Amino acid sequence: MKSELELRGVQQRFHARDVPGGYLTAVDDVSFKLAAAPPQIVSLVGQSGSGKSTIARNVLGLQKPTAGTVLYGGKDIFKLNRAEYDEYRRDVQPVFQDPYAIFNPFYRVDRALWKAVKKFDLASTRAAGLELIEESLRAVRLEPENVLGRYPHQLSGGQRQRIMLARVHMLRPSFIIADEPVSMLDAQVRKHFLDILLDFQREHGMTTLFITHDLSTVYYLGGEVMVITKGQLVERGPVSTVMHQPTHPYTKLLLDSIPQPDPDQRWTTRITPDELDHLDTPTEATQPETPIL
Ligand SMILES: Nc1ncnc2c1ncn2[C@@H]1O[C@H](COP(=O)(O)OP(=O)(O)OP(=O)(O)O)[C@@H](O)[C@H]1O
Ligand SMILES: [Mg+2]
Numbered sequence: 055m056k057s058e059l060e061l062r063g064v065q066q067r068f069h070a071r072d073v074p075g076g077y078l079t080a081v082d083d084v085s086f087k088l089a090a091a092p093p094q095i096v097s098l099v100g101q102s103g104s105g106k107s108t109i110a111r112n113v114l115g116l117q118k119p120t121a122g123t124v125l126y127g128g129k130d131i132f133k134l135n136r137a138e139y140d141e142y143r144r145d146v147q148p149v150f151q152d153p154y155a156i157f158n159p160f161y162r163v164d165r166a167l168w169k170a171v172k173k174f175d176l177a178s179t180r181a182a183g184l185e186l187i188e189e190s191l192r193a194v195r196l197e198p199e200n201v202l203g204r205y206p207h208q209l210s211g212g213q214r215q216r217i218m219l220a221r222v223h224m225l226r227p228s229f230i231i232a233d234e235p236v237s238m239l240d241a242q243v244r245k246h247f248l249d250i251l252l253d254f255q256r257e258h259g260m261t262t263l264f265i266t267h268d269l270s271t272v273y274y275l276g277g278e279v280m281v282i283t284k285g286q287l288v289e290r291g292p293v294s295t296v297m298h299q300p301t302h303p304y305t306k307l308l309l310d311s312i313p314q315p316d317p318d319q320r321w322t323t324r325i326t327p328d329e330l331d332h333l334d335t336p337t338e339a340t341q342p343e344t345p346i347l
Contacts, residue, residue: 057145059088059113059229059263063122066108066285080108081119082285090228093259095251095277097293099266099308105285106265110233113263114148144174147227149218151234156218157206163217164202170221190223194250212243219250223258230254230262236271248274269308273297281305 066081082105088096098106111117112124115131124131126142134142150156157166167187170176177183188198194216201213209217215235222230232251236244248271254260264275272279272293279296281289281304288302300306 057090057127057228058125059090059146060125060128061086061109061112061122062125064109064112064119064124065121066105066112066117067120080285081105081112083122084109084282084285084287085122086280086287086290088229088261088263090261091259093255093261095255095262095264095275097264097266097272097275097277097279098282099269099272099279100282101267101308104282106267106282107233108285109282110148110231110263110265113231114146115142144225145227146229146231147222147225149215149222149230149232149235151237157214159206162203162205163209163214166217167221167224170224174225176224186224187220190220191217193223193253194219195246196220210243212239212246215239215243215247216250219247219254222260223254226258226260228259228261230260231265232262233265234267235264237266237268244271245274251275269297281308 062085064081064084065079067077067079069076070078084105086096088094098109100106108117112119115124118132126134126146127138129138131139131142157163164187167190168183171183171186177186187202191198191201196213196216201209201217206214230251236247239247251262251264252275255262264271266272276293278291279289279293280287281296281300281302283304289296289300289305296305297309300309
């Protein structure tokens with residue numbers, strides 16, 4: 055199932071009454087490729103409202119771009135035949151910010167894993183299915199007896215997020231599209247999560263598009279980074295190069311805005327509204343419509 059994901063000239067406009075012209079361009083002529091082999095981690099970094107989640111939704115087929123194409127294995131994802139679409143749905147897996155929102159609170163978390171086993175026909179017997187679920191939970195450093203049989207609210211945010219990763223582990227996709235997956239986790243749990251993504255890359259050959267506004271996670275993951283501002287990609291390259299020799303003024307601004315943890319080196323400069331305009335937080339309606347598991 056090794057393949058390639060490509061955005062070619064993707065544009066996403068939304069109707070917006072308060073904007074001159076009546077629409078805003080959330081994604082503006084964005085093109086990039088993600089290769090399944092060799093597996094890579096590519097971070098997409100940019101401020102709030104820059105179009106990151108919209109790109110994730112385009113890539114996942116949740117939102118059809120107003121112009122341009124999203125290609126999987128060289129084919130437009132909105133024109134795949136049934137068999138190709140099924141393969142794409144398995145091979146490109148989402149991980150979202152708030153795992154609580156995608157679990158059905160009335161069902162034990164086991165159900166999300168069993169649904170994956172059934173939907174993708176991963177095991178022929180119940181015993182084999184359970185074995186697979188337990189193996190995947192251990193792969194994300196969860197003890198099956200500590201999580202199976204529990205309801206979503208009985209788990210921590212970090213545990214819920216790792217159950218989503220266990221689901222990914224079972225499906226072995228070529229691509230993970232992770233939209234701010236660690237934003238709600240504390241530093242230690244966050245590191246744990248990032249380490250699992252790195253394991254997935256090394257051990258199972260998965261490529262991740264990692265969406266974040268947090269440059270410290272980009273540093274930690276390494277690999278490549280793409281910088282987006284106002285719907286446009288302005289820079290792409292290895293993390294160390296982009297971080298140490300940024301070429302675009304926006305990347306420099308982004309780097310300058312990281313608070314220094316050194317108490318002798320206080321963060322004194324203020325970012326003016328002119329520098330970072332429209333820092334609006336998207337409303338709930340702009341968040342990806344995630345399937346309830
Ligand atoms: N369905 C929609 N209808 C109207 N406007 C939208 C819709 N989805 C997104 N937008 C707008 O498009 C722009 C980009 O939003 P997007 O959610 O992609 O940003 P983001 O980079 O993910 O931000 P954040 O870091 O806050 O998650 C924003 O101005 C947002 O308000
Ligand atoms: Mg977002």
